[in-house]
Amino acid sequence: MAEESLSLRRRLWNPEARLAYALILPTVAFLAAFMFYPIFYVFVMSFFRTNKLSALTKFVGFGNFIDRLQDKEFWWAVLRSVIWTAIGVSTKFLLGLAIAVLLNVKYRGRKTARMAFIIPWASSVPISALLWKLVYHPDFGLLNRTLSVTGLWPKPPGWLGAPYSAFGACMWVDIWIGIPFFALVFLAGMQAIPQELYESAHMDGAGSVRSFFSITLAGLQELILISTLLSAIWTFNDFNVIYILTRAGPADTTNILITSVYMNAFVDRRFDWAAVQSVITFVILTIVSVIYARFYFRQENA
């Protein structure tokens, strides 16, 4: 065929391909300078000792990795990241699904309700975190006031000031931001499921619980997978909420992997440690991203 007889050169260098490369070139150049090279440089840096100004001082091979992997604080951060992501994503998922179910019921004003549910996601994350800081405030915060006056929790904790409650409080803010995404995706998915399926299931005597599992959830399968992967990446990466609420404190108890990269570099001035953790985080994220990209394409082509 003609296509096979085209030389490699013609395939790479025909007018159409040339135009394509010209259009992509600026983007590729910028990405190379400010994304690919920085990734490469983080790898390089992880094999060197650095001084307080982040200059490379001495090649140490895997020395930094060995240092970090033997440090308890590192493993604590890993553990916190795992808990943070696992509980965060599953809570967002469940609450998002519940809200989607509620919004899928037809009543007047549900469009308004939908708009209102989006606000936590639409809001600016740093500003939301600052607002939560006021809400959680031990003296002037209205959360504790509301909890104690209504009798829901007569003696609530000081939230951001104490280890466990700070972790929970940060996690809740991250969850709160992430719920609407799930709710919107699931709602859109539910509305794409043909109504007839439910009607015929009803005729066959299926109850609403049965319908929910075998029609709604089954219909959402692909979306569930993709949105969970996305949310997992976002949750794992949530630097802003923790930094603004607690700066990874008190006593590092809210320090997860992603915040510890920053704290290592710009607070402790251990750029080499930060580089090691960047590399480790990069590897984890790349694996999850590959899975996401695969499922996305599979779904697109389906």
Next chain:
Amino acid sequence: MRWQTRSRWIAVPLTLLILVILLFPFFVMISTMLKSGRDVYTVPPMWIPTHIEWSNFVNVWTQYDLVRYFRASLIIGLGATALNTLLSVPAAYAVARLRFPGRKFAMYLLLMIEMFSPVIVIISLFKIVASLHLLDTYGALIILDALFTVAFNTWMMNGYFKTIPKDIEEAALIDGCTRVQTMTRIMLPIAVPGLVTVMIYAFIFAWNEFLFALTLISSKNKMPLTIALYNFVGQYNTQWQYLTMAAFLALIPVLVLFYLIEKRLVAGLAGGAVKG
């Protein structure tokens, strides 16, 4: 349907209850921004101010240089939007319409970069920006803010270009238009809704961005709103009525913009199963 009526009786009150809980911080914001200095510091705190202090709205502009921070956020936001559009729209056209070796790989890469976390490379970026003498400049933030949404925007724009029938373009090509002409005179005008989405997304990202500004900006007159507000708190004597007022003002533009693109955003993120 009977089932529908019955579920309505459960859904509506439950929806309201959840909304009250989820929107609590915004209730706190609005209540606090209208409190007088004295009401802010009463213990226990009050839900509703004793009187509404309208002067907070004026004072926050005059006493806290809010204009300056708004201006910084606006410059960074518009700059990033412009750069981002210039990069992502042509790239998206290439990926959506032209055949070239490496296209599949480019699309795969785009989708992966979309998830990329700036924190991982912040240490290298800090050094690179310093060596380019761009520390503490708008330029650094404009470039980085633009760049970290390029992948997603190229992706969204690619999706949008694909919805435009090929016939339109082919007809123009047969009529003797060049590729570049069909691109700028035929495709772009049709793609305006997609273009607007992409621009709004880039602007919102830059407006909300925190990490780059925190790391790369040090002088007060270049601080964007996010950092300025962050610095508001932290000092031992936070004037919450001004912070919440400023927060409210900073939120309005992003909320409005977000509602304009929310459906397309969800579709772009979740893929083919959700229609934009």
